[in-house]
Amino acid sequence: MTATTLTTGPRATAPVPAAARPGVGDTFALVGRSLRHSTRQLDTVLISVLLPVMLLLMFVYVFGGAIDSTGRYVDFVVPGIILLTSGYGAAGTAVDVATDATGGIVDRFRSMPIRPTGVLTGHVAASLAKNAISTALVIGVALLVGFRGDASAGAWVAALGLVALWVLALTWVAVAIGLVASGPEAASGFTFAILFLPYVSSAFVAPATMPAVLETIAGYNPVTPVTDTVRGLLLGMPVSTGTWVAALAWCVGILVVGRAAAALLFRRAT
Amino acid sequence: MTENVVVARGLRKAYGDLTVLDGVDLDVGRGEVLALLGPNGAGKTTTVRILSTLLRPDGGTASVAGHDVVHEPGAVRAAISLTGQYAAVDELLTGEENLRLMARLAHLPRTSIRARVAELLTLFDLEDAARRVVKTYSGGMRRRLDLAAGLLARPQVVFLDEPTTGLDPRSRNGLWDVIRGVVADGATVLLTTQYLEEADRLAGTVAVIDHGRVIARGTPAELKQTVGSAHVELAVAGGGVERIATDGSVPDVRRILADVERRGIAVDRWAVRTPTLDDVFLELTGSAPDTPAVGQTRDSAPDADVDPSPVLVTTREPR
Ligand SMILES: Nc1ncnc2c1ncn2[C@@H]1O[C@H](COP(=O)(O)OP(=O)(O)OP(=O)(O)O)[C@@H](O)[C@H]1O
Numbered sequence: 317m318t319a320t321t322l323t324t325g326p327r328a329t330a331p332v333p334a335a336a337r338p339g340v341g342d343t344f345a346l347v348g349r350s351l352r353h354s355t356r357q358l359d360t361v362l363i364s365v366l367l368p369v370m371l372l373l374m375f376v377y378v379f380g381g382a383i384d385s386t387g388r389y390v391d392f393v394v395p396g397i398i399l400l401t402s403g404y405g406a407a408g409t410a411v412d413v414a415t416d417a418t419g420g421i422v423d424r425f426r427s428m429p430i431r432p433t434g435v436l437t438g439h440v441a442a443s444l445a446k447n448a449i450s451t452a453l454v455i456g457v458a459l460l461v462g463f464r465g466d467a468s469a470g471a472w473v474a475a476l477g478l479v480a481l482w483v484l485a486l487t488w489v490a491v492a493i494g495l496v497a498s499g500p501e502a503a504s505g506f507t508f509a510i511l512f513l514p515y516v517s518s519a520f521v522a523p524a525t526m527p528a529v530l531e532t533i534a535g536y537n538p539v540t541p542v543t544d545t546v547r548g549l550l551l552g553m554p555v556s557t558g559t560w561v562a563a564l565a566w567c568v569g570i571l572v573v574g575r576a577a578a579a580l581l582f583r584r585a586t
Numbered sequence: 587m588t589e590n591v592v593v594a595r596g597l598r599k600a601y602g603d604l605t606v607l608d609g610v611d612l613d614v615g616r617g618e619v620l621a622l623l624g625p626n627g628a629g630k631t632t633t634v635r636i637l638s639t640l641l642r643p644d645g646g647t648a649s650v651a652g653h654d655v656v657h658e659p660g661a662v663r664a665a666i667s668l669t670g671q672y673a674a675v676d677e678l679l680t681g682e683e684n685l686r687l688m689a690r691l692a693h694l695p696r697t698s699i700r701a702r703v704a705e706l707l708t709l710f711d712l713e714d715a716a717r718r719v720v721k722t723y724s725g726g727m728r729r730r731l732d733l734a735a736g737l738l739a740r741p742q743v744v745f746l747d748e749p750t751t752g753l754d755p756r757s758r759n760g761l762w763d764v765i766r767g768v769v770a771d772g773a774t775v776l777l778t779t780q781y782l783e784e785a786d787r788l789a790g791t792v793a794v795i796d797h798g799r800v801i802a803r804g805t806p807a808e809l810k811q812t813v814g815s816a817h818v819e820l821a822v823a824g825g826g827v828e829r830i831a832t833d834g835s836v837p838d839v840r841r842i843l844a845d846v847e848r849r850g851i852a853v854d855r856w857a858v859r860t861p862t863l864d865d866v867f868l869e870l871t872g873s874a875p876d877t878p879a880v881g882q883t884r885d886s887a888p889d890a891d892v893d894p895s896p897v898l899v900t901t902r903e904p905r
């Protein structure tokens with residue numbers, strides 16, 4: 317430390333200047349921060365992108381023949397893999413949030429003239445952006461290995477919109493998990509629930525082929541109606557009203573509960 | 587002018603059965619440095635967290651820069667900065683990115699951010715590490731970055747919770763200079779410390795806090811007076827310490843030493859000791875502050891030339 321003066325420039329004085337009020341600029345800055353984090357943890361990001369791609373290849377080439385001998389298993393499984401990808405993307409957010417919450421940085425943010433939950437919004441927006449990239453990659457690989465993908469543009473938009481809503485809902489749940497967890501490791505452990513959900517659903521095999529207990533669970537698993545809706549849209553098959561309404565209701569319900577829990581936990585934890 | 591920028595009245599806080607703050611009153615005038623001095627667990631951090639809107643008090647009121655900390659937290663936050671006891675920096679960003687982010691969140695004008703960040707990196711000796719990820723920083727570097735982040739936006743009121751903990755003597759002196767600069771610029775500083783020397787050097791007012799109450803308050807000189815005057819301290823050969831009151835002047839000390847010699851007392855070492863905040867602290871709280879802190883500040887402070895006490899020969903009193 318060399319100089320002793322810090323004496324230039326105007327000082328903020330009461331009343332509060334306009335520039336001191338919370339604004340969207342804060343959220344942009346915090347989204348930028350979270351995205352930058354991803355570039356500093358490329359290994360983590362790569363795993364969350366490459367794992368679904370590997371699973372896609374494994375399901376198509378290793379299990380595909382056994383599960384569905386018609387050879388069109390790739391069409392069946394790709395929507396499931398897309399939702400699995402969402403899980404991996406969202407799960408990382410729990411770790412990021414737990415890291416922030418256990419370090420002192422949230423205190424610093426909270427002592428600044430910004431919306432306190434802005435730091436959470438930053439992580440959520442970054443999760444959406446990361447998921448957009450990994451989902452695009454998975455779809456690209458899916459098309460390469462023979463996924464039909466000849467649905468109408470409108471159907472694609474609807475399907476991807478639903479996936480985005482699903483990602484948003486899962487991410488808020490992940491934020492809540494990150495706030496409950498005692499640290500990043502614990503948060504990472506808790507997210508297994510999110511990652512495990514697709515396996516007992518219609519994502520990879522038709523629930524009708526499962527043992528009765530699992531079939532019942534799959535029937536109540538939110539992943540099932542979401543997958544069925546996305547699958548129907550992408551393959552040009554009819555989607556029953558009950559299915560897509562259930563899918564939307566689950567997404568919105570999880571989103572609302574996850575968000576509320578996150579807000580509550582954030583206020584309590586800090 | 588004695589307009590109070592920080593006012594606390596009867597702050598109370600308890601965690602379950604544990605009363606942490608038991609009616610804390612504080613006043614910090616504009617442009618003043620107040621040091622909150624107290625042993626571990628006294629309630630320093632709790633007080634700072636309440637004043638910086640991070641914690642709601644169970645009772646009492648506090649206002650900072652004219653705004654109530656409970657009812658107008660937004661206005662308070664716009665006027666303050668907090669550097670907490672533990673470094674609050676982003677490990678995954680570089681030092682420069684950290685400061686940029688904080689500058690944006692503090693709503694510095696976009697056009698001035700670059701220059702301001704560069705200025706603080708220089709001020710805190712971090713230019714060389716500016717483009718390195720904070721994860722690779724040493725503890726002291728992290729702390730300096732943390733402090734830089736707190737001073738970016740030229741806040742009216744600066745809260746520093748144990749700002750020099752973990753800094754080497756050179757960085758500590760540098761920080762003291764920076765704090766003096768901030769104050770010269772008109773800011774008000776409330777810092778907590780266990781380093782008595784730090785309170786002595788920096789603070790116009792010291793508030794001693796113990797068991798959640800402010801038990802003494804005054805200028806460092808006033809506090810020292812409460813524990814008595816200067817004395818000549820003699821380490822008598824064969825053991826034992828003798829103290830003889832003095833006004834510290836050369837003739838008086840010479841008279842005392844001549845007297846000692848005339849009486850044929852063999853003395854190993856001698857020193858003129860003026861009361862220190864150590865003595866005040868001991869007297870008031872009945873316990874020594876962290877001994878490493880005392881040892882460090884006493885022994886290794888390189889700028890002993892600014893020591894205000896009229897000590898002729900310095901020896902450390904054995905504890
Ligand atoms: N969240 C909490 N839950 C329970 N007790 C707490 C909590 N935070 C602080 N305390 C207790 O409050 C007391 C005062 O804590 P505080 O952090 O204010 O002390 P301090 O003066 O800053 O001490 P130090 O010099 O060690 O930093 C301590 O006994 C501490 O254990």
Ligand SMILES: [Mg+2]
Pocket residue numbers: 630631632671747
């Ligand atoms: Mg403390």
